Amino acid sequence: MIHLAKALIVIGDSRAAETLSRTLSAQGYTCTHTDTGAEVDALIISHAPDVLIIGPDLKGEHQKDLAARLKSSPATKGLPLFYLSAEPLEQTGDSLLDLGIDDAVIWPVHPDLVLARLRPLARVATMRTEYLARRAVMDAENLSPEAPDAAETATPPSILVIGPEGTAETVTQAIVDAQVMVAADLVEAQRLMDERLFDAAVMAPAGNPQPYLDLCLQVRRNVRLFNLPVVFISGDGSADDLATAMSMGASSALRADAGITELRFTLRVLVRRQRLRWALRRSLGSQLTPATVDPVIPGVYSLPFLDLCLTARLSGAETRVRRFSVIEFAFAGVESIRHEFGEESERSLISQIGQWLTLLVRAEDMVASLGGSRFAVVLPDTPLSEAQVVMHRIAGVISNTEFAAKDVYRVVTVWPFVNAAEVVAGDTPESLLARAAAVVGEGLAPW
Structure with missing residues (x-):
């Protein structure tokens, strides 16, 4: 089952909740639903949803009261909340803004509209989850920088x-x-x-x-x-x-x-x-510090920090699986630069390749050096099919890029070898990276 995000659906009409759940599940969401506001807190703890959908006609608690309670609690205020309003937004919009609602539509509405509006909320949730996950690893290893949490600025829109x-x-x-x-x-x-x-x-x-x-x-x-x-x-x-x-x-x-x-x-x-x-x-970006980045390639995480993050991510797989994929890149043509122009020119070229990789992925994706001209890209909440699309897009851009390596007085091109793997139960960092390995000259054709 492809997993993109977890959604907790809280709607009084169980038939509508089931219809919405089927639509979201078909597009990669893992859904849980309830018709009772009193069950929400326990479900948030047990299911760890990425987004929360609240509709009308709840048992035991009014929809707006539940939304207000969740948005005022430090434990849940960061959880994206999608509000299915039984009243026109012309009447309720200002009050929903005051509550901190993240998005809303008039209910009932076709589930496809909910699906379209939910994806950006899930994306922001992924970014926040990735920030917190890496921060937890840094805290555990005493590597954390003094970086403020994300906050809304007060400048005019x-x-x-x-x-x-x-x-x-x-x-x-x-x-x-x-x-x-x-x-x-x-x-x-x-x-x-x-x-x-x-x-x-x-x-x-x-x-x-x-x-x-x-x-x-x-x-x-x-x-x-x-x-x-x-x-x-x-x-x-x-x-x-x-x-x-x-x-x-x-x-x-x-x-x-x-x-x-x-x-x-x-x-x-x-x-x-x-x-x-x-x-x-x-x-x-603030998590790219001297303690976490590769010593040769600015802006790219080191292999030891990648291993720490993968270990932490996989350690909770038995109880809280978060699907993700890993792409590995190996670049032919880099060794010839070292043989012809020296190690400093090679390092210059590898650094440029790493910088290009960071520009071609999302902010929440993790680019790490595997040594030499080999890199790994971790794509959270991304199934293998989507990872392969990303893999070929990046390989296509880089294979058509002309690099200017230090002290090399000609245009330099490289040939990416790529492969990808999606996490499965029982994976270790070593087994996952081994399945994703892109091996130059050993059976994998370049892009």
């Missing part, structure tokens, strides 16, 4: 508006402290997104929506921009149009007649999530 002038006024009414920048057309919008970092973008097509949808898809395919929250405001407002926008990469899709409160809730939760994601990136 920066929002790019792509659409008619009236859209910017509406956004300003919704978030009075927002720094709003308006793009005159789609070309300028692309330029602004390439030049600046925004907390969110609002697309509101005045006519044909297809060019806006195409731009939204381009954002999702852009390595630098793919996490940018995009709110798509549909002039049609039909369910099909809203579903199309979501399928093309919109983070949220609203009707043109959506109220100010609903727009405010949508933008606030997306901005909050985006800032949390950046704060977690900084926190993960």
Whole structure:
């Protein structure tokens, strides 16, 4: 069974909970559900969910009271909470913001919409879990830096508006402290997104929506921009149009007649999530210290620290399995640089390869040196099928990259040999890395 994340579903309607559970399970989620608020605390302890979905009509505790209790508790306030609201967000949005709700939709709704909106929450949960897991290893080994936990900053939200002038006024009414920048057309919008970092973008097509949808898809395919929250405001407002926008990469899709409160809730939760994601990136980056990085390759974890992290991750596999995959890279062409130009040139080339690997993976992924020109990449909450896609994408980029090694007065290219393995019960760090081993010249063809 592919595992991407654990979801705890708390809904009074058991039939709806089962339908939602089937939809999420088919896409790699491990689901547990209850109709009683009193059972939630025990289930959080026993099942360690990555995300929590709370719906109406609970037994014993009101939905909003349960959400407020969980978001006020230090033990559960960091758990992403998806709220299925029985009331329009135009009525409840501000109160849900005050509670710290991470996202919400009107209920009942098609389970596919819940699935689409849940994935970003699961991604943030993975980042937080990885930060805490590595921090625990560092604490146990007395390696921890003085790094603050992720926190939301108080600076005004920066929002790019792509659409008619009236859209910017509406956004300003919704978030009075927002720094709003308006793009005159789609070309300028692309330029602004390439030049600046925004907390969110609002697309509101005045006519044909297809060019806006195409731009939204381009954002999702852009390595630098793919996490940018995009709110798509549909002039049609039909369910099909809203579903199309979501399928093309919109983070949220609203009707043109959506109220100010609903727009405010949508933008606030997306901005909050985006800032949390950046704060977690900084926190993960702070764990690259002289005690954890490879002595030769800056920005890449050392083999001893990788072994500590894998050991800690696998030690709890009997009770709390978190699926993950490991990719191993071996690069042909590096030894020839050493023979021709010396060890310093070889180290320069290996360092560049390591830096490229860190740029081509997610913040929560772990790149470590295995010695020489061999590297491992740990991909949390990633099944083998997805790891293989990542593996070939990275290999394709690096095989087409021209490196400039120190004191080497010609273009240098390398040939990646790659392999991947997914963790299985009973694995040790040694057995997992052995299955993932990419061996140059011993039966594995290069990418």
